Amino acid sequence: MIHPTAVISAHAAIDPTAEIGPWCVIDGPVQIGPRTVLMNGVAVYGDVRIGADNHIGAHTAIGGRPQGRLTKTSPRGSKLVTAIRFLSTSPSIAARCGATAAPVSAMTIW
Incomplete structure (x- = not known):
């Protein structure tokens, strides 16, 4: 309805x-x-x-705006992707995690 x-x-x-x-x-x-x-x-x-x-x-x-994805390189050189999607990307949270914010074009909720 x-x-x-x-x-x-x-x-x-x-x-x-x-x-x-x-x-x-x-x-x-x-x-x-x-x-x-x-x-x-x-x-x-x-x-x-x-x-x-x-x-x-x-x-x-x-x-709305592109969501955030945090990525960080592991000690062995592989890229770790943490699928944390904020309603608004927070650079300060990304910085504390040692990561950079990258845009995500879509969001799925299951």
Whole structure:
């Protein structure tokens, strides 16, 4: 069920069993899986995939600017990738981890 006050992009793919609450904004090629619930005021932007059986709390914002990925080189020279995705990338957190922030173009929530 999609609430009548929700604003949904023509590019979005929403499973018929998903519930989209009042005043939600879904902008871009967003995919929302079965039985997922978006409470009131949720905003989802960009290339975001939300899988089955998720519950997104009220006034949550997902997507938007590119998310952050922290990478760090191990002592043996291989690259370690920590899939930490911030709603906004924090250079200070990246610096404390000895890593650099690199853009990620899409986000998946399972």
